[in-house]
Amino acid sequence: MLGWAAQQKTNNLDCQKNSDVKMKEITKKYLDQLDLAISRGAEFGLNRKSFIGSGRVSDGVMKKAIEVLESDRQKIMHGLPDDISTYCVTLSARAFISLNLFGIPADMVIGAAYxxxxxxxxxxxxxLKLEMLNPGDESSPIRMHAWVSLGGDAIIDLTLPHFLAINYDAPKGFFGGIIANRVKEIKLAGIEYEPIVVGSEYIGKVNPPDPILELTERRARRQRLVDFGFI
Structure with missing residues (x-):
C-alpha cells in the first residue's frame, strides 16, 4: 500500500494526466472545426484560398506576430472609441492587414465565441450563409464574432476580452485586453472559439470593402518605396 505522500503524488500525476488529455481534446476539437471552416469557403462561394491552415504555428511566429501588432498598435486603433467591444470586424481586418504586410500569414475567422x-x-x-446572401438584413440580425488566426491553434483577438469585461462577469483585467495565445491556454481563461468560416473575402461580401484590397494597396506602396530605394 502506498504511503500518503506517495499516494498524493500519484493522484496529482493522474490529475495532471487527465488535464493534459482534456487540453489535447480541446485543441483537436478546435483544429477540426478550423479545417471545416476553411473547407466551407467553397460552399459559401468564396474563391480565395485561405492564408492559413490547421498545422501548428511555432512560438517564434506567435512572438513576432505580437511584436508586429504592438508596433502597429496606434495605426490599428486609430479613429476608434475607447469602447472597442463591438469593433471585432474592424480590428480583426486591421490586424489581418498588418500581419500579412509584415510577412506573417494570417486570416480572418468568423464564428461563435463562448x-x-x-x-x-x-x-x-x-x-452566416444567409447573411452573405442578404447582407445587412435587419429582419434577421446575427451575432457573429471575428478574430484572426495565424493557423493551427494560434488565435489573436483584439476585442473579446473587453467585450466580456463590459457585458459579462469577466475579470476587470479583461478591460482593454487582447488575446494572443493558443487554444488550450485561452480555454483556461474561460474562453472558447468555434470557427465557422475562414477568409477576409467573407467580410468583403457582408461588410465591404474586402480587407484584401487595402493589403494589396499597401503592399504595392511598399514595393514602390523599395524600388525607389527608400526602404
Whole structure:
C-alpha cells in the first residue's frame, strides 16, 4: 500500500494526466472545426484560398506576430472609441492587414465565441450563409464574432476580452485586453472559439470593402518605396 505522500503524488500525476488529455481534446476539437471552416469557403462561394491552415504555428511566429501588432498598435486603433467591444470586424481586418504586410500569414475567422460555457456570440453556418446572401438584413440580425488566426491553434483577438469585461462577469483585467495565445491556454481563461468560416473575402461580401484590397494597396506602396530605394 502506498504511503500518503506517495499516494498524493500519484493522484496529482493522474490529475495532471487527465488535464493534459482534456487540453489535447480541446485543441483537436478546435483544429477540426478550423479545417471545416476553411473547407466551407467553397460552399459559401468564396474563391480565395485561405492564408492559413490547421498545422501548428511555432512560438517564434506567435512572438513576432505580437511584436508586429504592438508596433502597429496606434495605426490599428486609430479613429476608434475607447469602447472597442463591438469593433471585432474592424480590428480583426486591421490586424489581418498588418500581419500579412509584415510577412506573417494570417486570416480572418468568423464564428461563435463562448465565455464560461455560455455562447456569447451565437451563430451557425446557415446564419452566416444567409447573411452573405442578404447582407445587412435587419429582419434577421446575427451575432457573429471575428478574430484572426495565424493557423493551427494560434488565435489573436483584439476585442473579446473587453467585450466580456463590459457585458459579462469577466475579470476587470479583461478591460482593454487582447488575446494572443493558443487554444488550450485561452480555454483556461474561460474562453472558447468555434470557427465557422475562414477568409477576409467573407467580410468583403457582408461588410465591404474586402480587407484584401487595402493589403494589396499597401503592399504595392511598399514595393514602390523599395524600388525607389527608400526602404
Amino acid at each position: 465565455w464560461q460555457g455560455q455562447c456569447v456570440f451565437p451563430c451557425a453556418a446557415e446564419d
